[in-house]
Amino acid sequence: MLNKVLVANRAEIAVRVMRTCRELGIGSVAVHSEPDAGSLHVREADEAVLLPGVTAVETYLAIDRIIAAARDTGADAIHPGYGFLAENAGFARAVVEAGLTFIGPPPDAIEIMGEKTAARRVAGKADVPQVPGSSGAVESADDVEVFGKEHGYPLAIKASYGGGGRGMRVVQGPEEVADAFAAARREAEAAFGRGDVYLERYIQNARHVEVQVFADRHGNVVWLGDRDCSVQRRHQKLVEEAPAPGLSAGLRAAMGEASVRLARAVDYVGAGTVEFLVEADSERFYFLEMNTRIQVEHPVTELTLGIDLVAEQLRVAAGEPLSFAGSGPAPRGHAIEVRVNAEDVAGGAFRPSPGPVRTLSVPQRTGVRFDAGYQVGDEVLPYYDSLIGKLIIWAPSRDHAIDRALQTIGQVIIEGVPTTLPAAAVVLDHADFRAVRIGTRWLENDINLVDLLPPVSPAVSEVEAEDDGYEDDRQEVWVAGRRYLIPLPALVGAEPQPDSDVSVADGNRRARTTSGGKRDAVRRKAVGSGTVTSPMQGTVVKVNIVPGQKVSEGEVILVLEAMKMENPVRAAIDGTIASVLAQQGQSVPAGTALAEITPADA
Incomplete structure (x- = not known):
């Protein structure tokens, strides 16, 4: 068994791995950024090493620093968790070359399955059904349009070296191609360090079903059941369940056997997940991608099968055979x-x-x-x-x-x-x-x-929400295709005053000033005034406007990135850009003025 594991991650998955290590008598090492110095995963670890810096690039994606931390603490293995470097073949190779154990599949398997077009080729050879897609990465928006003409719309632009919905854009028609292509490449670069993207025909009304596979170094490869992950927003999963409901036994077996064939084709070792799209009311399924890591939603499989998948990862990495035999065990509940x-x-x-x-x-x-x-x-x-x-x-x-x-x-x-x-x-x-x-x-x-x-937000209320009597203190902004009213910058994030009432609803705090409340901010009519403010704390990743430019209501004028998600900010009125107050790369708090628009009728 392993002696000490460095967990190259943070937050929930790092805590999860460390607690399993403790159960198995294995020491744990945390790495952390400067802002994470007091975080739960640092407190949970037996040892902790600071990676100087704030951003993920400076810290949790810094391969040399992480390997140095493992050496300095005497760790003999590294667990990557999910996200960050979990599916980075270069990281896995660096770990192995450093004489450490990588708790995951071989670097070659990560590389093949992580490069989505290569994965599609392997899937084809393994007789795994798949949707029409590009033969490799596409280089320009023109390539996207050519694919759209051949296969039709909607189509999906997807990150070649990523997953989890990052760097993915669904394109409904040729008029959306240019912006979607640029956004997908930009988000892929930010999330995975590579901006390569490929194309697939987008299947509508499909379910997202995935199969858990596991393999050891003794030739055993099995599938352990399926999960449904169809409930998503912005291609990010919200609710998952196991087993996937409403599937026939034949369909489950077919997807499981296809997953095993795919894993064997790349000499897979450890935990992996093969994702499929299942057409509604049919027995047809299509290969989507393979995630060469433990999944966020692995606990639903654990609870229905009574298996600790993280513990199994640690045992397999130590060279032990799988603790279970045979594919498709019957789920319990x-x-x-x-x-x-x-x-x-x-x-x-x-x-x-x-x-x-x-x-x-x-x-x-x-x-x-x-x-x-x-x-x-x-x-x-x-x-x-x-x-x-x-x-x-x-x-x-x-x-x-x-x-x-x-x-x-x-x-x-x-x-x-x-x-x-x-x-x-x-x-x-x-x-x-x-x-x-x-x-x-x-x-x-x-x-x-x-x-x-309900519109329970400490800083933002939907424009259709119940009138609270304070229109004079709010400004209009568009985010992700919806219009919102937000308080003036001086009020955003302010703590409720003594004459405010506070209620808790569905776990969210809502503060509203009563009719007799006092406000320090200067009251002025702001709705539709043309002041565009940031609806959230984030980083400006794109500025589409210059002073003097004419814009229309609903037009995307800036793009904010917050917590690894891009959020378009749109003009709330027709008019002319009077000033641009934000720059690309600038970090802005919620309520920061980003631009001024002179109304068209002014």
């Missing part, structure tokens, strides 16, 4: 995972919302597990992913699991940052979800979160 992200879901916007965690209370009851990356007093930082933790529910049946999950969500209290829990409750309580009438675009296209979610 049903499990649902709800991702709890620090995002404001008011109006369906899912705005990244970093901040301090003031209260965190999860009910302790049978069938409830919470894998957390934060505790009370910790701060969700704007530099990294927004995942606070994962709420995992098990019950004997799917309906029971849904009911138990809804009851549990209703009793979770998280204060200090808004979370995605209210949106998860809407999903689980919806008749379509119970009836498995879902697909990858179901949440975004068929569910009106504007009407189903």
